[in-house]
Amino acid sequence: MAKTLKHFHINCSLWRNNFLQFLHERGGPPKRRSRSNDKKPISGQSCFKGIVLKLVIRHPKKPNSGNRKCAIVRLSNGKEICAYIPGVGHNLQEHSHVLVEGGRRRDLIAVRANIVRGKLDCAPVKGRK
Known part of the structure; x- marks a missing residue:
């Protein structure tokens, strides 16, 4: 049981690092589009x-x-x-x-x-x- 939890946390941290690296290469998170003018x-x-x-x-x-x-x-x-x-x-x-x-x-x-x-x-x- 403890072994599976340990692997789970390692996988989560690897995924997080990969995601942060991806955002860094792309120049940050995508810009959010303002929808105020679309709706009015x-x-x-x-x-x-x-x-x-x-x-x-x-x-x-x-x-x-x-x-x-x-x-x-x-x-x-x-x-x-x-x-x-x-x-x-x-x-x-x-x-x-x-x-x-x-x-x-x-x-x-x-x-x-x-x-x-x-x-x-x-x-x-x-x-x-």
């Missing part, structure tokens, strides 16, 4: 103009319930995102021009933008000042 369709901009491709209804995560109105929007930079339509009621249809700002909806999966009400083709919320 609205990267560094306050808002983008876009065209509504499709209106969808999303269901929130637990413990919330209800139907949330969203739109699949093609932004002016060519990316497609799912954007939340805030407020009660809306007049959006396919091919409507909308202004999209960043900001995620925490109870909806993969919704990382909001449509600005009262700009371009999206009417303001009725009954609000």
Whole structure:
């Protein structure tokens, strides 16, 4: 039993030395890629103009319930995102021009933008000042 443990530790130390030698020859560990810009369709901009491709209804995560109105929007930079339509009621249809700002909806999966009400083709919320 003790003999096998001894061989195990020798093998581990040899493997570690080989790995460190490999990293040294390669110039260190590989550089980690920043994924922050890949994930954000609205990267560094306050808002983008876009065209509504499709209106969808999303269901929130637990413990919330209800139907949330969203739109699949093609932004002016060519990316497609799912954007939340805030407020009660809306007049959006396919091919409507909308202004999209960043900001995620925490109870909806993969919704990382909001449509600005009262700009371009999206009417303001009725009954609000």
